Amino acid sequence: MFGSRRRRERAALLQAGFPAEWSEWCDRWFPWIGALDGDQRLRWERRTHEMVLDTSWEPARGFEITDEMAVTVAAQAQLLVLGLPDGALGAVRAVVLHPTTIVVEGEHSQVDGVVSDDPTPILGEAVEHGPLLFAWDEVLHDVEHPEEGRNVVLHECAHVLDAADGVYDGTPPITDPELADDWVRACTEAYHAVVEGSDPGVVDPYGGVNPAEFMAVATEAYFCEPHALHRAHPALSDVLGRYYGLDPRRWSGA
Numbered sequence: 589m590f591g592s593r594r595r596r597e598r599a600a601l602l603q604a605g606f607p608a609e610w611s612e613w614c615d616r617w618f619p620w621i622g623a624l625d626g627d628q629r630l631r632w633e634r635r636t637h638e639m640v641l642d643t644s645w646e647p648a649r650g651f652e653i654t655d656e657m658a659v660t661v662a663a664q665a666q667l668l669v670l671g672l673p674d675g676a677l678g679a680v681r682a683v684v685l686h687p688t689t690i691v692v693e694g695e696h697s698q699v700d701g702v703v704s705d706d707p708t709p710i711l712g713e714a715v716e717h718g719p720l721l722f723a724w725d726e727v728l729h730d731v732e733h734p735e736e737g738r739n740v741v742l743h744e745c746a747h748v749l750d751a752a753d754g755v756y757d758g759t760p761p762i763t764d765p766e767l768a769d770d771w772v773r774a775c776t777e778a779y780h781a782v783v784e785g786s787d788p789g790v791v792d793p794y795g796g797v798n799p800a801e802f803m804a805v806a807t808e809a810y811f812c813e814p815h816a817l818h819r820a821h822p823a824l825s826d827v828l829g830r831y832y833g834l835d836p837r838r839w840s841g842a
């Protein structure tokens with residue numbers, strides 16, 4: 589009974605359309621919305637709406653998650669996958685929001701499998717089969733300062749896409765064999781440039797930690813500094829564009 593009532597309520601909310609106050613909020617913060625065509629905007633609104641309704645939003649103790657916070661996370665997550673099929677972020681069932689940077693104490697396993705017991709500051713985290721975790725102040729900082737070229741929501745959601753085939757290895761499932769070959773070639777070349785320090789600084793040096801982190805920071809660069817990335821790594825920019833099905837140079841200043 590409870591389940592079917594919830595389903596009816598969810599359907600009614602989706603039927604009512606993307607709430608006007610969410611639209612106003614997003615239009616104020618996300619300049620890329622104006623560059624979406626009609627179909628893209630409708631798809632983005634539907635998927636953002638579904639993600640807000642279907643995700644378990646879990647506040648850290650003493651924190652309260654507002655609609656604006658959930659919409660801010662979902663809106664950016666759904667921009668990232670706008671050119672991918674429905675359900676690309678279906679593995680994300682829950683999002684934990686902390687008010688500010690989390691310091692993890694005690695034994696802690698990182699994406700590359702290294703276990704550390706040093707206190708580690710965490711701005712965001714993607715755990716396989718677990719919730720996404722973000723520091724809200726970092727999410728907001730990235731929205732307010734796109735010129736800094738960082739975006740923790742895009743970063744963690746890129747990890748989710750990467751791990752859709754079960755491994756964090758910097759290569760998401762790609763069905764087109766030509767794109768898969770080009771992806772490996774372009775990413776390997778740019779990854780080595782970052783590891784060797786010969787990258788001109790567009791891709792965050794943190795990407796040199798391992799291929800999974802490389803994919804996450806390259807994704808941030810592709811969406812936040814698309815012109816600079818295209819100049820520095822045209823082949824990398826090309827495979828990211830073919831994979832994500834979006835060209836952020838359309839809405840970014842040079």
Ligand SMILES: [Zn+2]
Pocket residue numbers: 699743747800801804
């Ligand atoms: Zn990462």
